Amino acid sequence: GQNIDQPTEMTATEGAIVQINCTYQTSGFNGLFWYQQHAGEAPTFLSYNVLDGLEEKGRFSSFLSRSKGYSYLLLKELQMKDSASYLCAVMDSNYQLIWGAGTKLIIKP
Amino acid sequence: NAGVTQTPKFRILKIGQSMTLQCTQDMNHNYMYWYRQDPGMGLKLIYYSVGAGITDKGEVPNGYNVSRSTTEDFPLRLELAAPSQTSVYFCASGTRENQPQHFGDGTRLSIL
Numbered sequence: 001g002q003n004i005d006q007p008t009e010m011t012a013t014e015g016a017i018v019q020i021n022c023t024y025q026t027s028g029f030n031g032l033f034w035y036q037q038h039a040g041e042a043p044t045f046l047s048y049n050v051l052d053g054l055e056e057k058g059r060f061s062s063f064l065s066r067s068k069g070y071s072y073l074l075l076k077e078l079q080m081k082d083s084a085s086y087l088c089a090v091m092d093s094n095y096q097l098i099w100g101a102g103t104k105l106i107i108k109p
Numbered sequence: 110n111a112g113v114t115q116t117p118k119f120r121i122l123k124i125g126q127s128m129t130l131q132c133t134q135d136m137n138h139n140y141m142y143w144y145r146q147d148p149g150m151g152l153k154l155i156y157y158s159v160g161a162g163i164t165d166k167g168e169v170p171n172g173y174n175v176s177r178s179t180t181e182d183f184p185l186r187l188e189l190a191a192p193s194q195t196s197v198y199f200c201a202s203g204t205r206e207n208q209p210q211h212f213g214d215g216t217r218l219s220i221l
Binding site: 101 | 149152213
């Protein structure tokens with residue numbers, strides 16, 4: 001079967017750095033997406049990785065290792081507004097997104 | 110620029126009733142999707158469409174139907190509501206399969 005694993009919840013301090021991991025087992029791979037979802041709101045796109053390596057976008061970076069079935073999202077200089085769930089999703093061989101359950105990130109002052 | 114608009118935002122149904130969840134987008138996207146999101150679970154794809162007149166089943170299509178008569182609209186129909194369909198439903202659109210999807214604000218549906 002297809003499976004995406006992420007930690008259920010993480011806590012970090014304002015101004016710090018946090019890394020959210022995602023491991024996957026899917027039938028084929030056509031890219032990995034990270035989305036942010038604030039409570040009660042819609043998911044919004046953060047990043048897309050299809051090749052191995054690090055993609056940096058402001059305070060957020062995303063890393064992919066296809067051989068290890070592994071990705072992480074790195075958030076720097078954490079702000080209170082970063083409190084949200086972070087969803088990892090992999091596009092399989094049928095170009096359908098398989099979603100993880102999300103990691104709820106709690107930022108403390 | 111409205112993006113993806115879903116109506117209604119909230120609805121309570123009785124078991125056995127039917128309803129249509131509306132979704133419209135103004136970005137001229139060919140690809141549209143319906144997902145459900147249950148607590149503690151990842152988004153599950155119900156149906157998707159790659160263009161007007163074309164629809165296909167996703168991972169959890171049972172109990173639902175869709176149509177795509179125009180590029181803009183992609184309604185989701187529940188024919189005989191069941192408690193297991195209590196969920197938050199998201200509609201999304203995109204330009205291609207491997208491009209980011211843009212989500213509507215969701216419809217929170219309870220079936221009692």
